[in-house]
Each structure stands twice: as C-alpha cells, then as structure tokens.
Amino acid sequence: EPEVTQTPSHQVTQMGQEVILRCVPISNHLYFYWYRQILGQKVEFLVSFYNNEISEKSEIFDDQFSVERPDGSNFTLKIRSTKLEDSAMYFCASSPGQSGVKPQHFGDGTRLSIL
Amino acid sequence: AQSVAQPEDQVNVAEGNPLTVKCTYSVSGNPYLFWYVQYPNRGLQFLLKYITGDNLVKGSYGFEAEFNKSQTSFHLKKPSALVSDSALYFCAVRDKAEYGNKLVFGAGTILRVKS
Numbered sequence: 711e712p713e714v715t716q717t718p719s720h721q722v723t724q725m726g727q728e729v730i731l732r733c734v735p736i737s738n739h740l741y742f743y744w745y746r747q748i749l750g751q752k753v754e755f756l757v758s759f760y761n762n763e764i765s766e767k768s769e770i771f772d773d774q775f776s777v778e779r780p781d782g783s784n785f786t787l788k789i790r791s792t793k794l795e796d797s798a799m800y801f802c803a804s805s806p807g808q809s810g811v812k813p814q815h816f817g818d819g820t821r822l823s824i825l
Numbered sequence: 826a827q828s829v830a831q832p833e834d835q836v837n838v839a840e841g842n843p844l845t846v847k848c849t850y851s852v853s854g855n856p857y858l859f860w861y862v863q864y865p866n867r868g869l870q871f872l873l874k875y876i877t878g879d880n881l882v883k884g885s886y887g888f889e890a891e892f893n894k895s896q897t898s899f900h901l902k903k904p905s906a907l908v909s910d911s912a913l914y915f916c917a918v919r920d921k922a923e924y925g926n927k928l929v930f931g932a933g934t935i936l937r938v939k940s
Contacts, residue, residue: 714868741926753869753915755927766925801868805926811876813859814928816868 712736714817716802722823723792731787731820733802742785743803743814744777746770753801759785797824827852827920831931838906840940846901846914848931854922858899860890863913863933872914875899886910906938 715734723729735742744756757767759777776788785804789796799821803814828851838844850856857876861869873884880892890901899916913935917928 716868743926745928752932753917753930755929758926766927768927803869811857813871813874814926815871816861818866818868 714802714804714815716800716817716820718820719818720821720823722825725794725824726791729789729792729822731789731800731802731822733785733787733817734783735785735802735804736806736815737783739804739806739815741765741805741807741814742777742779743805744787745801745803745816746798747801747819748798756787756800792822792824794824797822827856827918827923827929829916829918829929829931831914831916831934833934834932835935835937837937837939840908840938841905844901844903844906844910844936844938846916846934846936848899848901848916849897850899850916850918851897852918852920852922854920856899857919857921858890858892859917859919859928860884860888860899860901861915861917861930863915869915872901906936908938908940911936911938 717732742759745753747753755768757771758765774790778786799819801816801819803816805814806812830849859874860872875882875892883889888903913933915933916931
C-alpha cells in the first residue's frame with residue numbers, strides 16, 4: 711500500500727537556525743497537510759496545500775513557517791528561525807480529495823528537537 | 826469552532842473483552858468523523874470514518890464506531906480486544922460547514938489490553 715514518507719526521522723537543530731522537513735506524499739494525492747504534535751499534547755493542524763498554494767493555515771503557522779512543493783513529488787515545511795517551542799513531532803499527510811470524503815494518510819513523522 | 830473531546834486518558838481492558846473508546850464532538854454544521862490509531866514511533870493510521878448514512882461504521886482490524894447525532898458522540902468499539910490493539914487512539918472531526926480540510930483532533934486515549 712502506498713505510504714507517505716518523511717525525512718529525516720529525527721532532526722536536531724540549534725535555536726535560531728533554519729530547518730527544512732521533507733515529505734513525499736502518496737503519488738496520486740492532490741491535498742497536502744502539515745500537523746504537529748508537541749510531546750504529550752494534541753495533534754494540531756498547521757497548514758493545507760492544494761493546487762500549488764496554501765488553502766488554509768492555523769494561527770500557529772506564522773511568518774516563520776513556509777511550505778513548498780518544489781517538484782512533482784516533494785512537499786516541504788521550512789521553519790526560518792527555530793525557537794525552543796518548535797520542538798515537536800511534525801506529521802505530513804496527504805489525501806486524494808477533500809478530507810471529508812477521503813481520509814488523510816499520515817507519514818511517520820519527523821521529530822524536531824531545538825537546542 | 827469545531828472541537829473533539831476524548832474524556833478518558835487511558836482505557837484498560839482484558840484480552841477478549843469488548844472495548845469502547847469514547848469521543849464527543851462539537852461542530853456548527855454536520856460532521857465528518859474519523860478514528861486514527863498511533864503505534865509507538867509511527868504516524869497516525871486511519872481506522873474508520875463516518876461521512877453520512879448508517880450510524881454504525883466498520884473499519885480496519887475489527888473496529889467499528891457508532892455515530893450518535895443527539896449525543897454528538899462517535900465512540901470506537903471492538904467486540905473482542907487483542908493485546909496488539911494496545912496503542913494511542915485519536916478521534917478527529919471536520920466540520921462540513923467550514924471551509925477547508927483541516928482535521929481537529931482529540932487529545933488521544935491510550936488503550937491497554939492485558940492478557
């Protein structure tokens with residue numbers, strides 16, 4: 711069964727540095743998402759992306775965050791200047807259509823540790 | 826705004842016994858409802874969804890869930906628990922009345938099945 715893949719599985723970065731988290735969604739999917747899960751807390755929506763543009767973003771997704779689909783397969787999340795509070799598990803997801811009908815499929819996540 | 830409540834942090838059940846993991850939701854319109862399971866160091870794995878139609882929906886691994894509109898609940902059930910069902914379970918909702926595809930998750934419930 712096709713899977714969403716994320717790299718790296720664990721990223722350690724100094725505070726203030728830029729970090730890029732990478733995802734390869736399922737190939738025929740059209741909608742892409744990033745969520746994060748701070749240790750011990752809920753999974754929180756960050757952003758959704760469709761047709762090469764952001765379709766929705768949460769309050770968490772401020773100017774320090776950006777997403778890009780640089781080619782036909784990758785979907786990236788960039789944090790420009792990381793803060794300690796950005797430490798979390800970041801999940802990429804994709805769906806063939808709107809998630810109301812087709813479920814979102816999640817990757818195994820990237821654990822981001824900010825020092 | 827949409828929200829999900831999972832009132833139990835942890836549910837303990839003996840192998841072979843029926844299990845229930847509770848979920849209630851709040852939306853302004855009609856809901857799309859989902860259950861996901863998370864095993865250690867893995868992403869969220871889709872179990873089942875309610876879109877419309879029959880209130881009892883069946884999903885993967887013998888799980889089912891019952892949609893109750895009057896009680897705004899979507900409890901996850903399984904007739905006979907397995908030790909391998911032990912994991913973290915998340916209920917999620919999307920409000921049909923709201924623009925966008927984001928899922929709003931509950932805090933999660935740890936299911937422990939003992940042999």
